[in-house]
Amino acid sequence: MKVTVSRKAHFNAAHRLYRKDWSMEKNDEVFGKCNNPNYHGHNYELIASVTGEIDQETGFVIDVKVLKDIIKTEVEDAFDHKNLNLDVTEFKDLNPTAENIAVVVYNKIKAKLKPSLDLEVTLYETPRNFVLYSGK
Amino acid sequence: MKVTVSRKAHFNAAHRLYRKDWSMEKNDEVFGKCNNPNYHGHNYELIASVTGEIDQETGFVIDVKVLKDIIKTEVEDAFDHKNLNLDVTEFKDLNPTAENIAVVVYNKIKAKLKPSLDLEVTLYETPRNFVLYSGK
Amino acid sequence: MKVTVSRKAHFNAAHRLYRKDWSMEKNDEVFGKCNNPNYHGHNYELIASVTGEIDQETGFVIDVKVLKDIIKTEVEDAFDHKNLNLDVTEFKDLNPTAENIAVVVYNKIKAKLKPSLDLEVTLYETPRNFVLYSGK
Amino acid sequence: MKVTVSRKAHFNAAHRLYRKDWSMEKNDEVFGKCNNPNYHGHNYELIASVTGEIDQETGFVIDVKVLKDIIKTEVEDAFDHKNLNLDVTEFKDLNPTAENIAVVVYNKIKAKLKPSLDLEVTLYETPRNFVLYSGK
Amino acid sequence: MKVTVSRKAHFNAAHRLYRKDWSMEKNDEVFGKCNNPNYHGHNYELIASVTGEIDQETGFVIDVKVLKDIIKTEVEDAFDHKNLNLDVTEFKDLNPTAENIAVVVYNKIKAKLKPSLDLEVTLYETPRNFVLYSGK
Amino acid sequence: MKVTVSRKAHFNAAHRLYRKDWSMEKNDEVFGKCNNPNYHGHNYELIASVTGEIDQETGFVIDVKVLKDIIKTEVEDAFDHKNLNLDVTEFKDLNPTAENIAVVVYNKIKAKLKPSLDLEVTLYETPRNFVLYSGK
Numbered sequence: 001m002k003v004t005v006s007r008k009a010h011f012n013a014a015h016r017l018y019r020k021d022w023s024m025e026k027n028d029e030v031f032g033k034c035n036n037p038n039y040h041g042h043n044y045e046l047i048a049s050v051t052g053e054i055d056q057e058t059g060f061v062i063d064v065k066v067l068k069d070i071i072k073t074e075v076e077d078a079f080d081h082k083n084l085n086l087d088v089t090e091f092k093d094l095n096p097t098a099e100n101i102a103v104v105v106y107n108k109i110k111a112k113l114k115p116s117l118d119l120e121v122t123l124y125e126t127p128r129n130f131v132l133y134s135g136k
Numbered sequence: 137m138k139v140t141v142s143r144k145a146h147f148n149a150a151h152r153l154y155r156k157d158w159s160m161e162k163n164d165e166v167f168g169k170c171n172n173p174n175y176h177g178h179n180y181e182l183i184a185s186v187t188g189e190i191d192q193e194t195g196f197v198i199d200v201k202v203l204k205d206i207i208k209t210e211v212e213d214a215f216d217h218k219n220l221n222l223d224v225t226e227f228k229d230l231n232p233t234a235e236n237i238a239v240v241v242y243n244k245i246k247a248k249l250k251p252s253l254d255l256e257v258t259l260y261e262t263p264r265n266f267v268l269y270s271g272k
Numbered sequence: 273m274k275v276t277v278s279r280k281a282h283f284n285a286a287h288r289l290y291r292k293d294w295s296m297e298k299n300d301e302v303f304g305k306c307n308n309p310n311y312h313g314h315n316y317e318l319i320a321s322v323t324g325e326i327d328q329e330t331g332f333v334i335d336v337k338v339l340k341d342i343i344k345t346e347v348e349d350a351f352d353h354k355n356l357n358l359d360v361t362e363f364k365d366l367n368p369t370a371e372n373i374a375v376v377v378y379n380k381i382k383a384k385l386k387p388s389l390d391l392e393v394t395l396y397e398t399p400r401n402f403v404l405y406s407g408k
Numbered sequence: 409m410k411v412t413v414s415r416k417a418h419f420n421a422a423h424r425l426y427r428k429d430w431s432m433e434k435n436d437e438v439f440g441k442c443n444n445p446n447y448h449g450h451n452y453e454l455i456a457s458v459t460g461e462i463d464q465e466t467g468f469v470i471d472v473k474v475l476k477d478i479i480k481t482e483v484e485d486a487f488d489h490k491n492l493n494l495d496v497t498e499f500k501d502l503n504p505t506a507e508n509i510a511v512v513v514y515n516k517i518k519a520k521l522k523p524s525l526d527l528e529v530t531l532y533e534t535p536r537n538f539v540l541y542s543g544k
Numbered sequence: 545m546k547v548t549v550s551r552k553a554h555f556n557a558a559h560r561l562y563r564k565d566w567s568m569e570k571n572d573e574v575f576g577k578c579n580n581p582n583y584h585g586h587n588y589e590l591i592a593s594v595t596g597e598i599d600q601e602t603g604f605v606i607d608v609k610v611l612k613d614i615i616k617t618e619v620e621d622a623f624d625h626k627n628l629n630l631d632v633t634e635f636k637d638l639n640p641t642a643e644n645i646a647v648v649v650y651n652k653i654k655a656k657l658k659p660s661l662d663l664e665v666t667l668y669e670t671p672r673n674f675v676l677y678s679g680k
Numbered sequence: 681m682k683v684t685v686s687r688k689a690h691f692n693a694a695h696r697l698y699r700k701d702w703s704m705e706k707n708d709e710v711f712g713k714c715n716n717p718n719y720h721g722h723n724y725e726l727i728a729s730v731t732g733e734i735d736q737e738t739g740f741v742i743d744v745k746v747l748k749d750i751i752k753t754e755v756e757d758a759f760d761h762k763n764l765n766l767d768v769t770e771f772k773d774l775n776p777t778a779e780n781i782a783v784v785v786y787n788k789i790k791a792k793l794k795p796s797l798d799l800e801v802t803l804y805e806t807p808r809n810f811v812l813y814s815g816k
Contacts, residue, residue: 001511001541001544002541002544003507003510003511003539003540003541004539004540004541005506005507005537005538005539006537006538006539006540007536007537008535008536008537009536010806010807012720012721012722012806013720013721014694014718014719014720014721014763015721017195019193030194030199031194032201033760033761034761036761036762036763036767038694038719038762038763038766038767039694039718039719039721039763040692040693040694040721040760040761040762040763041692041693041694041695041719041720041721041722042692042721042722042723043722043723043806043807045807049540054507054508054511057427058438058439058503058505059425059502059503059504059505059507059508060505060507061507061539063438064537065440080713080720081713081714081716081720082716082718082720083694083716083718083719083720086718087716087718094195095194095195096195097194097195097196098141099139099141099190099195099196099197100190100195102139103137103139103190126690126692126723127144127690127723127725128143128144128145129141129142129143129144129200130141130142131139131140131141131142131197132139132140132142132185133137133138133139133140136137136138146398146399148312148313148314148398149312149313150286150310150311150312150313150355151313153467155465166466166471167466168473169352169353170353172353172354172355172359174286174311174354174355174358174359175286175310175311175313175355176284176285176286176313176352176353176354176355177284177285177286177287177311177312177313177314178284178313178314178315179314179315179398179399181399216305216312217305217306217308217312218308218310218312219286219308219310219311219312222310223308223310230467231466231467232467233466233467233468234413235411235413235462235467235468235469236462236467238411239409239411239462262282262284262315263282263315263317263416264415264416264417265413265414265415265416265472266413266414267411267412267413267414267469268411268412268414268457269409269410269411269412272409272410273647273677273680274677274680275643275646275647275675275676275677276675276676276677277642277643277673277674277675278673278674278675278676279672279673280671280672280673281672289739291737302738302743303738304745321676326643326644326647329563330574330575330639330641331561331638331639331640331641331643331644332641332643333643333675335574336673337576366739367738367739368739369738369739369740370685371683371685371734371739371740371741372734372739374683375681375683375734399688400687400688400689401685401686401687401688401744402685402686403683403684403685403686403741404683404684404686404729405681405682405683405684408681408682418670418671420584420585420586420670421584421585422558422582422583422584422585422627423585441624441625442625444625444626444627444631446558446583446626446627446630446631447558447582447583447585447627448556448557448558448585448624448625448626448627449556449557449558449559449583449584449585449586450556450585450586450587451586451587451670451671453671488577488584489577489578489580489584490580490582490584491558491580491582491583491584494582495580495582534554534556534587535554535587535589545783545813545816546813546816547779547782547783547811547812547813548811548812548813549778549779549809549810549811550809550810550811550812551808551809552807552808552809553808593812598779598780598783601699602710602711602775602777603697603774603775603776603777603779603780604777604779605779605811607710608809609712
């Protein structure tokens with residue numbers, strides 16, 4: 001019996017969408033207000049969803065406290081109250097779109113899970129815009 | 137790397153669930169209070185979820201502004217503050233159940249997307265009742 | 273010790289904002305899309321908040337089941353799946369704006385409460401627009 | 409055309425996570441605060457999602473009133489305001505983790521649906537922790 | 545310039561509504577399903593709202609981290625994953641209705657605030673039932 | 681009959697909490713992670729609540745479209761996708777704490793309302809932290 005266990009978390013960060021190798025005009029055209037050179041920011045809400053067999057002894061797929069701790073170490077400590085472009089290594093040369101942040105978060109959490117567990121990451125950039133990545 | 141990008145939107149509309157070819161009694165039996173001949177209404181909340189490869193240049197699957205504009209033109213301008221039965225062509229002969237509205241919305245948005253992009257439509261008729269259609 | 277006890281409820285209804293004694297042009301100018309002659313509708317969310325002394329015997333200001341039943345009889349049974357303009361007596365000659373609905377709801381619930389209890393009514397017409405009336 | 413119809417419901421219950429065949433120390437180690445011998449509790453929020461073909465006559469996959477009634481009889485009447493460990497037969501010898509509750513709920517609702525309909529159960533133990541089971 | 549600063553928190557607990565000096569019949573009559581001798585439970589959501597002058601030096605009425613820590617020590621550590629009737633001193637002889645819990649929480653937090661600050665406590669027993677106490 | 685009409689809006693912005701006349705050490709001590717020199721950010725959710733008499737002709741206290749437009753011009757156009765410290769005049773020498781932002785927003789909206797209308801501003805910095813200012 002495969003069950004998916006989800007845990008919500010959140011972090012607040014500044015970011016700017018742009019490519020260093022494009023002109024200001026081209027960046028404005030493609031990224032609009034998100035290309036503000038002084039940055040803007042979001043309350044990112046994250047859902048990490050782990051799928052696997054129920055352990056018949058404990059009744060858990062994964063102990064939510066374990067999942068909560070992985071999210072804290074891998075995501076909250078690394079991203080919270082940070083400027084994604086300037087303070088987070090993974091985005092030094094990667095545009096911090098919601099799509100790319102979700103892939104980075106997926107890779108960081110997946111590396112800490114037992115290989116038998118599947119992962120899906122949902123990332124809300126705002127309550128109206130969100131993305132989902134499941135490693136496919 | 138396939139990511140799903142979702143955008144929330146909303147529209148307010150009146151509707152009535154019934155079949156013109158059925159008696160009032162049969163409509164009452166099947167559709168209950170939803171068969172009020174004077175109509176009732178809802179705040180419909182819509183989530184359009186688009187799945188595709190991340191564009192390596194922009195970091196976007198689809199620019200959310202583009203998706204927002206498609207939803208505005210295809211759904212909000214067409215359905216908002218309308219009587220679905222009387223004002224919206226698609227429901228002249230189609231019962232505006234949440235299921236049928238989702239299919240109509242899916243078809244309208246899908247036609248405006250690049251063929252390589254998959255679409256899933258979630259439609260909340262109330263915060264407690266909602267439907268999902270992905271073209272399958 | 274005065275405590276406020278709140279209960280949420282909801283009803284779905286159609287309505288139209290307009291004055292019978294105004295021209296279609298004037299109604300369009302003042303009420304815009306809300307003047308659709310075919311009606312539109314909403315999921316109204318209601319919060320009834322009752323303030324009074326805690327009964328030292330029960331620890332209740334008001335039994336929430338009693339409040340829930342008053343809301344059901346006075347509001348849900350009367351308004352749910354109705355056309356406010358056509359089906360609800362109170363709005364035969366009263367424009368069913370959120371403000372006026374809140375006042376009508378307040379008066380109906382207040383009449384069923386013990387006079388020592390104060391009432392405040394919050395009415396969400398949409399998740400983004402809401403009104404509050406407390407009889408003042 | 410397959411559409412998924414979802415209905416939200418809720419129940420409030422006490423529970424304790426532990427194994428009778430383990431020592432208090434081992435239960436504390438594995439289940440932490442959830443092993444409180446005096447129980448703790450949750451407002452469980454449930455989403456039952458039913459997938460099937462749209463009935464071309466009614467426009468329904470399933471009448472939401474029917475689904476609502478199944479949830480009331482099978483889940484709310486059985487679990488609401490109960491102690492899951494002591495009052496609910498299914499958990500006499502099954503640890504009431506969110507995972508196990510979801511499987512029990514799935515089995516109870518699935519047995520009342522037409523075999524052609526698929527079911528997915530999402531169960532929120534808290535707004536931050538939730539699980540999903542779809543019978544696979 | 546007086547501003548109100550609010551912080552949300554939460555705790556999960558079991559409780560039973562009843563009076564030891566009443567018969568089971570009378571408790572059932574007054575408290576209904578909440579009188580289950582085996583207890584039931586809730587995810588309580590708490591909002592502590594502190595009103596005072598803005599400190600012109602910091603721009604804070606109260607540092608939210610300070611408020612968060614007071615809530616943790618006074619409420620979360622004391623109530624979370626507990627049986628309110630059996631594990632929490634304040635409810636040994638006080639019926640743990642939402643009203644009474646709000647008064648207890650108010651008194652515990654107020655004692656830790658500077659006397660110049662006003663406090664209001666909102667306590668959600670469920671997303672549909674909540675109470676508010678402000679010491680009046 | 682006085683009714684309060686509320687409208688929700690939102691803007692995304694970067695900010696940093698600090699005083700230019702304090703050392704980095706003192707700013708770290710008082711503002712902690714919020715003193716990141718590279719900024720962080722939030723999805724601010726705003727509720728503007730306007731209280732006044734119901735106009736007996738229209739049934740409105742204020743046309744919500746008018747309120748929506750004032751919020752757009754005064755707040756969204758001025759703050760959305762901006763760095764509050766660098767891009768917004770009002771915060772050149774004022775620490776952009778939630779408290780101070782609420783006062784600035786209050787003053788900007790109040791100046792555009794008829795003097796007979798009262799205003800209250802609620803500003804969510806995160807879903808867990810929010811402030812309220814009503815000009816008192």
